Amino acid sequence: DALQALKTGKVDISGNISIELYRGLQNSISAKEIFSRPLFIWYDYICCPQHATAFALRQMAVNSIPAYVDRCQFFAILCPHVRHEADNVLLNKRNWASRGWCRMEQMAQELSTKQRCVSIEIHGATHVVEAPTYGWIQAPVGGGQFTLPSDRDKLAPVVQDMVRRKLHAYLARGDLASYRMMLNMQNVHYRNLPLNPVDDILPGYVSNNQDPATALMENFMYQNGFDSIDQRTADGWSPMCFAALDGRPLLLAALLDNGADVNDRVTQQSSSNNFGLCPLVHICAFLSHNEALQLLIDRQADVKARDGYSTTALAWAGFSDNVAGIHALIAAGADPTMLDMIGYAPFALASSAGAISSMTALLPYTPRQQIDKSLLFTMLQGGGSAQVVSTLVALDADVNHQASTPLLSPLGIWFGCLSLRHQLNESKLSAYAYHYEGLTPLMCSILTSSYEATAVLLGVGARTDLRNARGKTALDLARDRVFVKEIIEQVTIIIGIYSK
Known part of the structure; x- marks a missing residue:
């Protein structure tokens, strides 16, 4: 019904306000573009053998899912509001995003070799919106729900193969910034899967060092293409910043013991990732690297440090529903009442992400x-x-x-500019700003x-x-x-x- 409505022009794909908020991008896809040429639709459930005895065929199908997704120009998420007939569970976009198999397919879409693959959400026959994709790193495959826990073992090699192929693709086109991000995010992508990070993408590293920490640090520097701990990329990332992405306490400790700064931060803003101007504690708190976070705290990291938007690590922990990180930061002296530059406390950031557990943890401190x-x-x-x-x-x-917001406050000035733009180029975000007061x-x-x-x-x-x-x-x-x-x-x- 939704496809028919889109094809006949009864409805169009609406923009997503959060995409515009985080990426500055208005709606980038229309129904007209989708139907500008013949479509071939690949539907995962129909194309994968479901019979209980089709083990070999099903595993072959599972292994091929990334290849099919990689060929897709559009990635459609069917997520209407319905109740499951068998167990009466409410099904919607959040339910879809919680399933391990769906997370694997979303990861395949994000790691596609295509330069542009647009995601859309189909909530109903008349409600189709462009889907945000930047939050996928917070939903690792292994952390998803599986009817059979053993399915994690089946998906583990598929996930690692996707990551390995993407790393080689980045290197082949000389995209070192994306290569380093992917290389050091492996511990996040592999969370709750029986996998270890791939640490030999660049061949040739040989170490005679008997100290495990030093050997780990030396290979890390080699795989990331760094010559010294003080080195920094054009995007403002130091080895210590990438180590915070990696999250291994042994690696962070080795770098600190060799002169790295516990209060280091990314020094440039970037549209390609969410960590521009972020201190190390923010990165670890957001990615739930809680052992690494505790190490930084023990080494006297500033838990009240702010990023480029005056947001604290506590707010980043709240946004990612990292309750253990919240408790660690508060115990170390972080202030849960500190506001960001537009006047929001960590509780508000947690609520904006739907992080119920973090909301509960922060509630006692919230005005x-x-x-x-x-x-x-x-x-x-x-x-x-x-x-x-x-x-x-x-x-x-x-x-x-x-x-209500003061006209000359940061939020007031920003919304004022968006309101002026609304007269010439309307979008969901400009409409929100125009009608905010x-x-x-x-x-x-x-x-x-x-x-x-x-x-x-x-x-x-x-x-x-x-x-x-x-x-x-x-x-x-x-x-x-x-x-x-x-x-x-x-x-x-x-x-x-x-x-x-």
């Missing part, structure tokens, strides 16, 4: 005002699920809170297409008569977006699903 602000922020960042919004409502967040959570859910949040807010009695500074109600904003039928349909479906 009431931050809980109210989190309702808006969680939808802007793409974390406005029914569970998160219901949690905030249960914490007495004001469902009729109206947003006086915006209620219900209005925000409409502007960000967070329809689960819309359903929850209507269910708890959020007011529909309130107007923002532009004189608009939530219904006005729905009409302005020309998607009022889609919104009503999606909210009705979600209310029906959650009321069962």
Whole structure:
């Protein structure tokens, strides 16, 4: 139904506000582009043998999944709101993203050799959006849910082969920056899988050193193409920064013992990764390298350091739902009430990522005002699920809170610029900024297409008569977006699903 609606022009692929927020990119794909030439559709479930006795054929199919995904120009995620008939479990995008097999396919898409493979989410026949892809490193295959735990063993060699092929592809085209990122993220990608990092991509390293730490450090320097600990790439990355990505305490300790700075940081901003201007503690906290994080703390790292957006390591830990990291940082003196440059505390960052466990850990330190602000922020960042919004409502967040920000604050200046752009080049983010003053959570859910949040807010009695500074109600904003039928349909479906 969704494909038919797209093909006939009844609906189009809408942009994703979080993609624009993090990458500065507006909608990059349209239905017209998809159907500009004949399509061949590969559907994983149909193309993989499902019979219980087809072991050999099924393993061959599993091994070939990355090759099929690699040939795809478009990667479609079918994630409508439905209940599973057998066990009554609610199925949606978050359920899809929690499954180990789905994570493997998403990883295959991210490691594709194609320069451009666009992901789209199909939530219903009239609700199709471009899918953000930058969060995939937080969802390693081994951390996903498997009906059969033994499936991790089947997928492990497939995952490692994908990583190895991508590393060789980066080297072949001389992309050393991406090569180093992938090389040192292996411990994240292999988490909960029976795998060790590939440490011989560049042949020729020979060591006679009997000390394991020194041998590890020397090979690390060789594989990354560094000659000295003080060296730094054009993107501002030192060996110590890459070691924080790697996360092995023995490696970090060896570098520190040889003169590396425990308070080192990435010195340049970059659109190619999320770690621009980040201190080491931020990187370790975000990637849940908690033994490495504790080592840095023990070596007197500054746990109150801020990144380029004045965000603390505690906020990064909250965003990635790293509860152990939160406890370690607070025990070391990190302040959970410190705000970033636009006025948000770590709790708000955790809620924006849908990190319920981190929200619980940070709640005792969070002022009431931050809980109210989190309702808006969680939808802007793409974390406005029914569970998160219901949690905030249960914490007495004001469902009729109206947003306001000083004109000359960093957020006010940024939104002012976006509002000016809105007159010439409208997007989801510019519309959010244009209507921000006086915006209620219900209005925000409409502007960000967070329809689960819309359903929850209507269910708890959020007011529909309130107007923002532009004189608009939530219904006005729905009409302005020309998607009022889609919104009503999606909210009705979600209310029906959650009321069962």
